[in-house]
Amino acid sequence: MRSPAAGPHNEVDTLVIGAGQAGLATSYWLTRHGVEHQLLEQRPELGGAWQDRWSSFYLNTPNFAFLLPGWTYDGPEPDAFLPRDAVIELFRNYARRIMAPVLLGTEITRVAEADSSSTTLSGFAVETSRGNWLARNVVLANGAYQRPRVPASAAELPRHIRQLHSHDYRNPAQLPDGAVLVVGTGQSGGQITEDLLAAGREVHLSVSACPEAPRRYRGQDIFYWLLQVNLHGPHHGINGLQVEQLPSPAARFLCNPLISGNDGGHSIRLRDLGRRGVRLHGHFEGTDDGVLVFSDDLPTRLALAEAGFGQRMKVIIDAYIAAAGIDAPPAETVPADEWLPVEPGARLGLDAAGITSVIWSTGYGLDFGFLDIPVLDQWNYPRHSRGVTEVPGLYTVGLPWLTRHASSTVALVGADAEYVAGHIAAR
Template sequence: MLRDDLIGHFRHYAESIDAPVRTGADVTRIAPAEGGGFTVATTQGRWRARNVVLATGGYQTPKIPALSAQLPSHILQLHADSYRNPGQLPGGAVLIVGTGQSGGQIAEELLAVGRDIHLAVSTCPEAPRRYRGQDLLYWMMQLAQFGPDYGLNGLTVGQLPSPAARFACNPLVSGVDGGHDIHLRDLGRRGVRLHGHLEAADDGDLVFSDDLPERLGLVEAAFYQRMKPMFDSYIAATGMSAPEPEPPRKDDWLPSEPARLNLEAANITSVLWATGYRLDFSILDIPVLDEWNYPRHSRGVTEHPGLYAVGLPWLTGHGSSIVAGVGRDAEYIAQHIAGNIAGG
């Protein structure tokens, strides 16, 4: 579904239930009100609410590593959130930090116009854009929306290895020209200089981890270890007709870039931080956040009465932050609110 189609879908749904949607009302503060409920300050005035649902998603504020302050002042730095096209960047080489969807797609775009690119590889998994006859997102949405009907709930938040895993990046794929795979080794063959994780900037030098071969192996194996078994289980459980899976892609090509790189010698004039986002609940004047800046909750019900959260990464499971999966969490929260209202 294209962007404008999705917006139209939301607009039509809001109109169909006559939802009292206020647009252009930026919330600046949420605080407890005397006598219960909340005071909500917005750019369109102050409101009183019995219940508040935090539904601002997981992509609130661009995340830029602290080491950005160690780069020379003449280096242009942009977060992927602010990047629009290659014309924003000065001449010279570009360092892209991060290989999630933004990092990979920007690398392809810059490569297509002949830019010299260095790419710091993260741990975002590669994945085939199409699997067993369908788009990758088709299987993800099927599993999130209908998987529970077949006892396939995917991973739940309680199965994650650590709280940090809630913020892991999405699979490295592209939606350009109908969607296609992005393989880091292919980018390397085409001239992109691959490096490990950017660890430090030291007196005009960039220092990368020296684990790039192992890192590439983990990135390539992740889909087959985590996502493929879930998709195959769903296909088997539903009895759907689907082509047999293709064998894993084998590629032994290895880059040979140094772990230490001088910015001037490499003619790097700009750095693009494709490093994702962090949660930002600075509008919330209620102490319900944990050390990860994530609301403390049980199935979206926070420890403060009347305050809820929905649409956050891994609120309850892998589908909590996508359109196809958020409905289950939202339904539970709506029932909880309705029960409180009915109970007075």
Template structure:
């Protein structure tokens, strides 16, 4: 009996991923008259925003909800939109630009071929002259190796799979990590009346508003216009090390009209704070015994980097902005920081790992990745002709993985791609 026929398709360019970067790429490819298809592994449009919890609000203000040809024009530029509204925005945008998306199609292998590339998927094979990697920054949920040593009686979820407190069994909850997900999920659990323990990482706190504007306004300004004034720290060439591409984002929330998240305030509300998670010792969780120093580091981080860059930009650009508010000194510390935690004794039945994501380009059958599994490239143009990347953290600058940052990178990449014809 002969083997079943494998469907084969051809197009000039395949875009892998239909999130914000993939849709922005599709817009520019259409503008340049380049035939293409977008292969999206999810059964529905909406990108990684579909993996956020029920109470999630976008952390960046509405003025940044912008993709090529679709700038925000609503009445609340400094407001924030909920998860489902964010998903709807992407679905409407894909419809408006007539994005040629193939849903429920997972790319399993990308290999070089004589005329470009062969892409194997779970729904057949594609041949393309060009490929654009647009699978985003949230590819593979990452958890510490020690997690496998925990009792199976404790429910473990990555933030990727957390949806709401009712999803968890009765009992206290340990949240590990204080990036944006960790801080916001802790607040979600508190609002539901759950007892929460929180393992503190090194992600910096930040004011939601700074010198008269949402802090993201200044971040965008320094990204886009900083180089005009010699301020290049938020450009990829200004990173002290390639590892800096994976540094934490500021601890902020878009909920309740947008607000800062302060760890000491969470502690005063009843959250039991611990140092960074280190591992497991005879069934007991171990944390660094440096909570006081860690909280001070978290609170100082904004002033040492983003605050300083914002101030330098405001001064260099001659912007008339109000002076920065001086934060009140806060020396609160828990009575018992606790470097060790017995889950059973504390009634902890769930752990939520807010420990970020790892890049996953395992489908690439090409020697193209550096030691951080990041494609080697220049402004999104990789070392292999016809292969491009968009939407990655610090692709060209700090905001490259955001809505407002994906479009300009996609415009540059598609210009290079179109010129190959």
């Protein structure tokens, strides 16, 4: 560990790294507690990671789930879904509304414990692209969508193939003429596939392990039930969506159900995409002299995707409805669907298929490369209890499964931010 940079510096009680939804929610509660603080945001404009979504993107959670502290949705369409630009503007308005002290265009290059012999302020030395800071407390609120993950096999593709991660995809016009391979069937992969289909593009889709889910279940949007279980499940003895119930720490990074907020909100069914002309394939495994190689298990993958909701989420929701005594309609019967493409194929020639571009919808990794403090576990996740790390004065907010399933969502990030801000105030 090298020594913090010498020279002029700013001093503040609490620095919040990131001004997305987690950082702004933390700022709201710090202000309520009267804690002096500053938010540092590397982007030139507010709007968080929503600015990295494609042009046709709609928020996957309904408007009723917009529950930021001090500002909840009270419009005429609680069950509708906001488009990308409206989401971005909403967060900018929220920052103005709570008068968040944000310094934009500021990249964090290093966070280390301060040298107590060289400063009267114990805590942390923070180096940035716009000067250095000393702070008693630091809140890591830079989110879970920082480092796009691309498999090493991407390097094997011919140079003339245009490659984009979903992070950089905006619309079909970015891509050269020809067929497109989308790798990954999480929410991004499914929605981008539909975007390409709507533009009349030929699409090949590599199926991952993400589960499908109904957009509506037992009379409500699926997120309504997930939100209720997150909030009230423990009161009724239903703890399946609390972090303590995860089978392993790695489960924090499992993909979310395959649904969309577009067109008023809908489910995305892989077999339905196949019927609409999408060429479905197994897991992408690499290339072999200009030939794409996929796992030869597409039928099994489709069956697992369809079964995923029933194996976990459905069980938890049904248990909550019963335990809470809610008078909900019975679960809808889903007819068996055995459709399969005639020749799924484990090998596909790039030239023969006319594929000219690949979109990697393969998720993100956490990025705490600036953190010069040994507080990360083997998954690059801060070791913590309710957002309070094992290093006094260092906190984290807005990560998946921080305290429960929906900790990183607009609906529940405020609850973790409130706890962390209260802890800071109590110091």
